[in-house]
Amino acid sequence: MDWHMYQALWCGVFGAWALVGYGRSLAGMTRAQRTVRATGRIERVDEPRHGSSPSDGIAVVVSFQDPATGQEFTVTNEGERGERISVAWTGREIGVHYPRGRPHAFRFANDLSEGGRGLGWPTFAVFLVYAGLVAVAAIDRGWPWALLGFCGPWALSGLYHLPGNIRDRNRRIDQLAAMAAVPGRVVAVLKSVTVDSNDGHTLTNLMPVVTFTTLDGREVTAYCESGIPDPAGSRGLDLTIHYAPDDPALFVLDVEAERRSWKRDMAINVVGVLVVVAAAVVGVVAL
Amino acid sequence: MTIATSAAPPPTHNRSVARGFLTGGVMGASLAAIVVGIVIENEPLIAGGAFLLAVYVLIRYLAGMPRRAREAAIPPYLALAMIESLEAVGGETSDIPVKFDLTVAPDDAPAYRVEFTQDINLADLTDYRPRGILVVQYPPDRPLKVRIVKRPTPDWEERAASAHLDSAPGPALASDPLEGCGATLVGFLGLLLGAALVVLLFRADLFDRDDTDTARPSVSSSSTSSSSTTTVSSASGTVALGPGQSFLDQGRLGSSVAVLAKGEDKHRALTVVVQERLLTVVLAPTGTQAASRLDLDSLPYDRVPALVKEATTTLGVGSPRTWQLTADRLTGRVALRVSVTGSEDTAYLEADEQGKVVRRVSVGG
Numbered sequence: 041m042d043w044h045m046y047q048a049l050w051c052g053v054f055g056a057w058a059l060v061g062y063g064r065s066l067a068g069m070t071r072a073q074r075t076v077r078a079t080g081r082i083e084r085v086d087e088p089r090h091g092s093s094p095s096d097g098i099a100v101v102v103s104f105q106d107p108a109t110g111q112e113f114t115v116t117n118e119g120e121r122g123e124r125i126s127v128a129w130t131g132r133e134i135g136v137h138y139p140r141g142r143p144h145a146f147r148f149a150n151d152l153s154e155g156g157r158g159l160g161w162p163t164f165a166v167f168l169v170y171a172g173l174v175a176v177a178a179i180d181r182g183w184p185w186a187l188l189g190f191c192g193p194w195a196l197s198g199l200y201h202l203p204g205n206i207r208d209r210n211r212r213i214d215q216l217a218a219m220a221a222v223p224g225r226v227v228a229v230l231k232s233v234t235v236d237s238n239d240g241h242t243l244t245n246l247m248p249v250v251t252f253t254t255l256d257g258r259e260v261t262a263y264c265e266s267g268i269p270d271p272a273g274s275r276g277l278d279l280t281i282h283y284a285p286d287d288p289a290l291f292v293l294d295v296e297a298e299r300r301s302w303k304r305d306m307a308i309n310v311v312g313v314l315v316v317v318a319a320a321v322v323g324v325v326a327l
Numbered sequence: 328m329t330i331a332t333s334a335a336p337p338p339t340h341n342r343s344v345a346r347g348f349l350t351g352g353v354m355g356a357s358l359a360a361i362v363v364g365i366v367i368e369n370e371p372l373i374a375g376g377a378f379l380l381a382v383y384v385l386i387r388y389l390a391g392m393p394r395r396a397r398e399a400a401i402p403p404y405l406a407l408a409m410i411e412s413l414e415a416v417g418g419e420t421s422d423i424p425v426k427f428d429l430t431v432a433p434d435d436a437p438a439y440r441v442e443f444t445q446d447i448n449l450a451d452l453t454d455y456r457p458r459g460i461l462v463v464q465y466p467p468d469r470p471l472k473v474r475i476v477k478r479p480t481p482d483w484e485e486r487a488a489s490a491h492l493d494s495a496p497g498p499a500l501a502s503d504p505l506e507g508c509g510a511t512l513v514g515f516l517g518l519l520l521g522a523a524l525v526v527l528l529f530r531a532d533l534f535d536r537d538d539t540d541t542a543r544p545s546v547s548s549s550s551t552s553s554s555s556t557t558t559v560s561s562a563s564g565t566v567a568l569g570p571g572q573s574f575l576d577q578g579r580l581g582s583s584v585a586v587l588a589k590g591e592d593k594h595r596a597l598t599v600v601v602q603e604r605l606l607t608v609v610l611a612p613t614g615t616q617a618a619s620r621l622d623l624d625s626l627p628y629d630r631v632p633a634l635v636k637e638a639t640t641t642l643g644v645g646s647p648r649t650w651q652l653t654a655d656r657l658t659g660r661v662a663l664r665v666s667v668t669g670s671e672d673t674a675y676l677e678a679d680e681q682g683k684v685v686r687r688v689s690v691g692g
Contacts, residue, residue: 118476119477234421
């Protein structure tokens with residue numbers, strides 16, 4: 041069979057997938073559109089046990105109300121319940137999502153924002169169709185079409201979003217300057233041991249848990265994923281925690297290191313866009 | 328949250344056995360079809376194997392949709408349970424599999440014993456002791472599919488803290504009676520049977536091919552008629568004409584080639600060499616994909632007498648004695664070369680696949 045037939049099949053299958061996805065979105069039938077989004081409130085936070093697993097998140101009791109029936113529910117983050125809760129304090133609001141009419145199938149989300157229209161997979165299918173067409177052009181007409189086809193749209197998108205990304209980084213750097221500093225303490229170090237099935241090597245993941253009290257009296261328990269040099273022996277370590285007063289979930293241990301990290305991130309972003317633009321230009325010139 | 332508790336009758340497992348066997352069979356047949364298809368170079372068989380597997384997965388997914396929707400629509404039942412015994416059954420990670428024997432006590436149904444395995448973190452293992460009270464959950468229609476609730480809600484925590492349960496009579500029912508070697512054996516048996524079925528169906532192609540591949544180089548056939556001798560092997564074919572005959576006779580060359588190469592052999596030729604009364608076709612080994620193969624049907628046999636005549640008369644060879652035509656595709660395109668040898672010198676011309684002369688190398692040239 042001519043390989044162009046495979047290409048046509050590829051584009052046909054993923055094109056159909058995209059069409060079905062966009063159709064479902066227009067009809068309001070995607071999972072994201074049928075999801076009920078409620079706001080839950082953390083009623084109780086249990087201090088993690090030293091040495092236990094970090095995968096289930098901080099144990100919390102959450103209450104939420106079904107907007108359709110007004111019924112109150114009290115639940116815990118037992119089992120697979122969406123996003124891991126890694127920062128918790130009594131009174132914190134978190135997102136609770138569930139299919140319409142099935143509040144028992146709830147899932148947690150750290151972000152309270154509204155959901156999208158469920159266009160992620162259809163858009164991915166369109167990308168696959170586009171990638172197939174670029175591959176055909178590159179094979180039939182030469183490599184410059186691959187550079188232009190892949191890097192061109194990426195470069196345009198990067199240039200379009202670059203000013204917004206830089207503003208976002210600057211906002212985060214400003215946010216660091218406005219952080220409040222309070223004393224904190226490592227109350228437990230959680231441990232997860234996995235074995236690589238291929239080579240049998242053991243991989244140990246350590247997650248220190250810190251607690252601190254904000255200036256307005258909120259007692260925060262949080263996983264501290266970075267910033268502690270020796271996590272294994274850090275239990276009982278006293279620290280200074282810098283947190284954003286309007287959202288204690290945003291906290292750091294070393295403000296200067298964080299500031300350098302954001303500046304480096306901004307530079308990498310700019311260089312990345314320039315590289316992609318250069319690759320697209322090379323593609324155009326070589327046509 | 329509203330909690331209902333009930334114990335439905337244990338499900339039958341015959342369907343699970345049949346499903347495991349069928350899954351093994353389809354997997355075996357699909358994989359065997361793909362492998363056999365590759366061996367015998369049968370593209371539809373390869374595609375069919377992959378398609379069968381994809382369709383089976385899709386059917387299983389669609390068939391399971393009603394059950395999944397039914398289970399998802401109803402909250403799992405919660406109940407108190409008491410640990411009769413527990414045993415760590417191995418594991419090198421921080422979450423180790425622990426085999427539990429529990430008495431489950433639903434609120435509105437008789438207590439029952441169940442045995443199952445669940446991963447427990449090493450740090451939490453001390454929470455689980457014999458006679459300890461737990462909260463468990465299970466799908467409404469599958470009371471044996473019990474899982475321990477590690478983080479119960481406050482009201483169930485209180486119930487568990489103050490509860491006292493009596494042991495239910497044993498023996499404990501296994502949560503998944505097919506787990507272990509039973510299920511593996513049934514699935515493996517299905518896999519073997521599926522693969523064997525495919526191999527059996529295509530045994531002719533498989534074993535004929537093996538026979539041909541191994542035997543061909545040493546086997547040749549030979550036939551002799553009053554006018555010619557034909558010898559055919561897997562590597563070449565030869566036709567030798569009798570006295571008074573020539574491959575320049577009208578239609579003889581084309582018909583002789585047709586006798587030598589039939590079917591797929593027509594597309595296996597590497598070189599065709601023709602002399603006055605001797606024709607040799609060199610064939611590529613079976614199973615190889617040489618790019619320099621000739622299509623014997625496409626050669627201009629009718630033009631050969633004219634090319635030989637042109638070579639013997641126009642290239643300046645004095646007293647031409649023998650001629651030879653060689654056809655091949657070694658340079659990527661079909662090339663015919665007619666060489667003429669005289670008493671003292673040799674010259675040749677080259678022609679393309681239509682028999683049109685493209686180059687002449689005369690004596691002294």
